[in-house]
Amino acid sequence: MNLSAWPLGRAARLVSTDFPTGSLRAKELGLRPGAIVRVTQRTLFGGTVLDVSGSRLALDRTSVRRMIVEPLDVEGALS
Template sequence: MNLAQCPVDAHARVVALDAEQSMRLRMSELGLRVGAVVRVTQRAAFGGRVVAIGAQRFAVDGQTATRIAIEPVRGAHQSPRL
């Protein structure tokens, strides 16, 4: 599954980033790296997503979202809808 397929309010763990080194570095600076748990807060235009990592929120465009592989994260404090 990729980030573009992730429903709103779902929690997911990043398992892979299919991007060039410069893009991976920028994503890492934002906290979006392998192992990070993200929550999709809303859908954006053209397949993008707004994601939250901790208190930080940022938008990921649709093309980039398709290149971020994720896996569901389930737990008592997280949404079971993924």
Template sequence: MKLSSWPANQQARVVSLGIESGRLRARELGLRPGAIVRVTQRTLFGGTVLDIDGGRLALDRAAAARIHVEPCDGVPMPKAIS
């Protein structure tokens, strides 16, 4: 399923990125295949804000539509370090 259509506040495991520009930066920020993410917010023009390992990452609509995710029930989200 595409990340752009994944429901908010539901955990997902990233299957593939499908984004070429900015791919290295996305990987540095924790967005890579196998990562557990949660959609925390949808923006006005179709963007998506993700929680990745306690950090936040905003993606535009086109990037979110290229990322594929799958359900990962039973996997707890990592807690943010205070």
């Protein structure tokens, strides 16, 4: 599922990203396959604020649309 459609407050596992440039920077920020992310806020113009390993990241609409996530199983769910 595309991260732009993911519900607020629910944790997900990042499956893949398709950033044309800056993928190294995204990995440095923790946005790599397998990372657990949580959408904490949606902004007025389509941006999204994520919680990634306790850090908050603000991403633009285009970047969020390029990220594919999957639901966590019961054992991997965050409380």
